[in-house]
Amino acid sequence: MREIPGAWRRAARGAGLLAADGTSVPTIFAEMSALATHTGAVNLGQGFPDEDGPAEVLEVARAAIAHGVNQYPPGRGMPDLLEAIAEHQHRFYGLQLDPHRNVLVTAGATEALAATLLALVDGPDDEVVVFEPYYDSYAACIALAGARLVPVPLRWPDFQPDIEDLRRAVTDRTRLILVNDPHNPTGAVFERDALEEIVRLAEQHDAVIVTDEVYEHLVFDAQHVPIATLPGAWERTLTISSAGKTFATTGWKIGWVSGPADLIQAVLAVKQFLTYVNGAPFQPAIAAGLRLPDSFFTGLAATLRDKRDLLGRGLRAAGFDVSTPRGSYFTVADAAPLGATDAAQFCRELPGRAGVVAIPLTAFVTGEHRGDYATLLRFAACKRTDVLEDAVTRLAALKS
Structure with a gap:
């Protein structure tokens, strides 16, 4: 088989998509999304909304x-x-x-x-x-x-x-x-x-x-x-x-x-x-x-703040330590209080244990600092409120 072109190899290796021997490895995003589909879990891994924008x-x-x-x-x-x-x-x-x-x-x-x-x-x-x-x-x-x-x-x-x-x-x-x-x-x-x-x-x-x-x-x-x-x-x-x-x-x-x-x-x-x-x-x-009025932009932030708070309360109730975000879609939680030592493995098990998908923070790290994020997970709050409520209810199973 012809060798993969060099520019693609550089980009893929830079993003952590190629192993040291040059073989292709699946991304954690694809793996977690596939797990969500297979198990019927609520997917709070990928950061895109499940509602349409303004009419x-x-x-x-x-x-x-x-x-x-x-x-x-x-x-x-x-x-x-x-x-x-x-x-x-x-x-x-x-x-x-x-x-x-x-x-x-x-x-x-x-x-x-x-x-x-x-x-x-x-x-x-x-x-x-x-x-x-x-x-x-x-x-x-x-x-x-x-x-x-x-x-x-x-x-x-x-x-x-x-x-x-x-x-x-x-x-x-x-x-x-x-x-x-x-x-x-x-x-x-x-x-x-x-x-x-x-x-x-x-x-x-x-x-x-x-x-x-x-x-x-x-x-x-x-x-x-x-x-x-x-x-x-x-x-x-x-x-x-x-x-x-x-x-x-x-x-x-x-x-x-x-x-x-x-x-x-x-x-x-x-x-x-x-x-x-x-x-x-x-x-x-x-x-x-x-050019929409200011009320659209302030309302957007207020809605996401409420979703952040809903998700954060649910994660804390489930036993996670939580870093309260000041912006974006995302909340980072530490699974160490739940016995986690490897965030990626914990994420693979989470759909079966609680019916929810998250992303290990190590997916966003390459190199010497990876160990600093070994038990941290990212959850996305950019979903409908009823979806987040369902996820919070499911996460409660981690405490039972």
Whole structure:
């Protein structure tokens, strides 16, 4: 059999999808989803909603399809969506963007991340600092770009960056500092002193800051603070977000990146050779979504806060220790009080014991820090309230 191409091997190994001998191994996500299907368990493993987004947004997409908006959109994105993104950044954060120079529409945040890393990283001498555990795409894209991933561990229970760890990680070899805030998989929202230190270190070492802010409207107890709004940050920061989490349209894959025109142009030069363009009828729909009234966005956060609290109470009642998330869909729980020593094995047994599926946090970790997360599980609260209530009832079996 012909050998697997090198670029694919680098990306897969970077994401932990290849064993040391090069053989393919199944991802824990696929394994847990298959277990949910096989056992009839409630799947709180994968982080996507089980409800549709706002009717106003869906109707604009239907109308666009019906009226022939089905061919290639402009390469940067439809002008109305570019303008809506710029309006959104000003409305919520006070940032002034030229929609036609400072914004680029992408095939979801994941493509924005891939195009950014491929555009700005220049091979094995470059390092990319990430906060661990991390969204698995980060490691794959960094490996594909041929750079070195440098992790800064986020530790139980608050998952805040340790400033000294951060200072040791960022050096003159650092090309990018990749920040996910609010954070997947931990639900952490970074404190301002950590954000300010990231900016200071980026200036000191001439690094670019790349932020993944897809959960920006799912912050529960404070206002989201984009790094780009901090003093000295704008000129070296690319801000990435998407529609999927805010409008429950994860399958539409409409994302964007905003920032200085020269950095956006570099990302566009790569992006045009990835998907080229995407999602023509969905772009006007997301433009409409971004212009929804404030009550939609505050209501979204309030609803997810209530679901967080419901899930957290159920996990504590079942015997877990729980880290209360300040943002995102996710809650991290420690299964050690229930006798767990291996989170992955505990997750494999959980559907049979309690009829619920979770994901081990070790799925988001590669390398030396894996042992720090050995008994931690991630649960997703982005499901209907009745589904979460069912899961909580099932989890109670762990105490019996």
